Amino acid sequence: MCGIAGIYSSDRRLACEGSVRAMVAALHHRGPDDSSILIAPGVALGHARLAIRDLSIDGRQPFTDPSGRIIVSYNGEIYNDREIRTELARDFGFTFRTSCDTEIIPLGYLAWGDRIFDRLEGMFAVALWDRDERRLILARDGIGIKPLYYAEDRGVVRFASEIKGIFADPAQPRQASAAGLHAFFAMGYVGPQDTTFEGVHQIAPGTVVTYCEGKRTERRFWRPTRTAEITSIDDATVELEQLWSKVVSDQLVSDVPVGVLLSGGIDSTLVALGADRSDGRLPMFTASFANQDFDETPLARMVADTIGAKLRSVQVEMRTDLDDLLATVVHHYDGQSCDEASLALLLLSQEVRKNVTVALTGDGRR
Template sequence: MCGIAGMLRLDGATINRSLVEQMTNSLAHRGPDDAGIWSAGVVGFGHRRLAIRGLGPDGHQPMSDPSGKIWVSFNGEIYNDGSLAAELSRDYGLVRRTTCDTEIIPLGYQAWGEDIFSRLEGMFAIALWDSDRQKLLLARDAIGIKPLFVQEDGQAVRFASEIKGILADSSVRRRIDPGKMSEFLALGYTAPDSSLLEDVRQVPPGTLLIHENGRWRSKVFWAPRRSGEIRRLDEATEALGATLQTVVSDMLVSDVPIGVLQSGGVDSSLVSLSLPQDSQVPMFTASFDEASHDESALAGQMAASTRSPHHLIPVERSDNPIEIFRTMAMAYDGQLFDSSGYAFLPLARHVRKSVTVALSGDGADEFLGGYSTYRATRFAAKFGGYVPNVAARSLGRLLWRMRPASEHRLPVTEALARLITALPHGEAAHTRWRRLGPEWATHAIAGSDLKQAISQTDAFSRYRSVMNGSASVTDRALLADQRYHLPGDLLRKTDAMSMAAGLEVRVPFLDRRIMDLAGRMDVPLLMGCISGNKLVARNLLKSLGAPEMVAKGAKQGFNVPVARLLRGPLAPLANRYFSDEVDAFAPLFRPAEIKRLWLDHLACEFNHGYLLWALLVYAVWMNS
C-alpha cells in the first residue's frame, strides 16, 4: 500500500519537479519506506512506498516498462500477478524482471492496452503515462477500496491518493460546494465520485479515466450486479466456503508479517476460519469500556477456537484523545463523518507495531445482506405510501427531541425517529436510514448559500439514483449500498485510518470472485423475513466450527460513544470550534446556531452528537 500523486500540464509548460515532490511528500504517512519522483516534459509522477512485496530497490516507483515509454505510479496490491506474468511470457514474450506486482501493469498495458485494468484482481489506484500517445490513464479498483482524487483547471490536471496531495499545490482553488456540503451533513460523506471541494472529484470505482488529445473519456470495467440464480443454501454455502478459502490464501502473499482484524462478528470470523490450519496468524481486537460497544469476549472465543495469538487493544484509553481526533480529521481531509475512525486509528497504530498487513471483514454486510435496514426497506416499500409525510415529520421531530443522552449504539427513540421520518419515502427510505441528524437541525445551522443548496437539491438523490431498475427492492437496496455507501463511507474510512498508521488492510469479501458469487445468490439465501441476516455466511460459519455465540450473534457494528466523547475528553476541542472560534463557520453556516446546538448537547438537553461530530471533523480540517 502506498501513496501516489502527479500532474499533467495542459498549458505545455514543463513540470515543476519540486511541486510534484511537495504533493508526494504530503502523503509520506502512506509510504514511509521509500519515495520517488519521475518527470518528463508536461507530466510528472510521485510515489511514497509502503514495502510489502519485493522489499528491495526493485520495487522502487514510479516504474516503467523496459522501453521507458510507459510509466506507472501504483497504490495497492495485485493478487493474480503470477498468472498474468505467465500469460505475458507465454503469449507475448514479455518477462518480468522483479517479484513486485507493480511490474505487471506496464507490461500488461503493452500487451492488452486499456484492458489490463479489467484483468487485475486486487485493490488499486493507478496512474499510467503512455508517452507515445501522450495519454494519461487513471484507474481505480472494482469497488473503490483505494481512493484516487482528481482536480483540473485550465492549466493542469492534478491527482493524488488524498486531497491533501492536490492541495499541496497552492495555486489550486479551495472552494466548498454548498450542494456537496448538504450531502455531507445528511449522510456524513459525499458521493464516491466527488468531494466537498468544487474542483476536486474522485475516479469512480471500477472506472478508468483517460485524458488524451485534450479531452477526457471514461470506461467502466466492472460494477456490482445481481442475478440471484443460486437458490439452494447448501450450494451457496459450499461455493462461498471454497471461494473464500482461495481468496484468503491469495491474500496471504507478503514479505512482511500479516494479522487479522478480529471483531466478535460473522465477517472477520469467517476470514479467520478460512486461514490455513495452524497458521498462527495473530488476531487484533478493539475493546471498549461501554459494554454495548464491546465485542472482545466473542473475539476471544474465536481466538481460542483457532488457537491464534490474540491481542486486545483498549481503544478508548488514549493519553491524547484530541490528537487522535485531529489525526482522524486530517486523514479524512474533512470529507467524512465516520466516527468509527476514532477507534480504528489507535487500533491500526497498535496493530502496526506487530504486523504490516491485516485482513479485514469489510464489505460482507453489503454483499451478503448483513444490515437490518434491508428488511426495513422492504417494509417501507410496502407500507410507506400510507404514512402522511407531514404527520411523520412532526412525530419524528418529537421523537428526536425525546431522545435520551444514551451512549448505547442506537437508542429506541432515535431508531423510531429515523424509521418514522423515512417511511413516507417508500423504497427510497433506504437512503435515509443513516441520516446524521434531524432535518430541522441541519436547516437551523445553514447559512444562506447552504440553505439555498439544501432547498434546491435533494441530498439523497445520488444515493437514490443507484436504486433505479426493475429488480426487487432488496436487490436494488443491496446494489445501492455496494455502489454508493460502501465506497463513499466505509472504504474511505478504512483506507484513511489504516494509511495514517502505515498499515495495509486487505479485504477478502471485496475480491471480485466473492462479489460476483454473492451477486448470484438469491435474496432469501442472504436474509429471511424472520430468520435474520447473512444466512449463507452464518451457515458457513457454523459448518466451520465457529463458537455458537459468534455464529448466532447479532450484528454489532464498530461504533464509538460519540455523545459521551464530545462531552468528555473531546470537549476542549469542541468548545474551541463551537464556542470560542465559532465565527469561522460563517458564511456557509450560522455560527450562533452551531453554538446553540453545542450548548444544548453539552448540557445533556439534546443529543446532537452525530451532527456535531461531522462539523468538528470539518472544522479541524478547514482551520489547519
C-alpha cells in the same frame, strides 16, 4: 497502502519539482519506506511506497517498462498477477525482472491497452503515462477500495491518493463545495465520485479516465452482476466456502508480517477462519471498550482461542490527548467521511502497525 500523486499539463509544460515533492511528502504516512518522483514534459508522477511485495529497490515506483515507454505509479495489490504474468510471458514473450505485482501493469498495457484493467482482480488506484502517445490514464478498482482524487484546472490535472496531496501544490484552488458539504452532513460521506471541495472529484469505481492532448475520455470497465440463482443452500454453502478460502488466501500474499483485525462479528470472524486455514496462526487484534455494550472482546477471544491464534487487545478509553487524536482523525479523513468508529480504529491501527505491516479486516480491504 502506498500513495500516488502527479500533475498533467495539456500544454506539455514541466511541473514544478517542489510542488510534486510536496504532494508526495503529504502522503508520507501512506508510504514511509521510500519515495520518488519522475518529471517529463507535460507530466509528473510521484510515489510514496509501503513495501509489501519484493522489498528490494527493484520494486521502486514510478515503475517503467524496459523500453521506457510506460511509466506507472500504483497503489494497491493485484491478486491474479501470477496468472497474468504467465499469459504475458506465453503469448507476448515478456520477461520479468521483479516479483512485484506492479510489473504486470505496464507490460499488460503494452499487450492489451487500457483493457488491462478489465483483467485485474484486486484493489488498485493507478496513474499510467504512455510516453509515446502522450496519454495519462487514471484507473480505480471496481469497488473503489483504493482512493484516487483529481482536480482539473485550466488545462492542468492534479491527482493524488488523498486530497491533501492535491492541495500540497500551492497552485491548486481551494474552495468548499456547498453540494458536497450537504451530502456529507446528510449521509456522513459525499459519495463515490464527489468531495466536499469544489472542483475536486474522485475517479469513479471501476472506471478508467484518459487524458490525451488536452482531451478527456472516460470508460466504465466494471459493474456488479449476478451470474447465478441460488437453488440449494447446501450447494451455495460449499461453493462459498471454497471461494472464500481462495479469496482470503490471495490476500495473504506478502513479504512482510500479516495480521487480522478481529471484532468478533461475522465478517471479521470469517476472515480470521479463512486466514487460519490458509496460512497458519496469524496474530489478531481487537479493540476493547470499558462499556460492555460496545465491547466485543469476549467474542473475539473465543474465535481466537478456537483457531489457536494470539489475540492482542487494544484498550480504547478516555485519554488526555483526545484533542490531538481527533485532529489526527480529521487530517487522515480529509473531511470526506464521518465514521463514529474512526477514533477507535486509529488507536487500533497504531498498535497493529507496531507488530505487522499488513492487516486483513472484515471491511473487504487490507
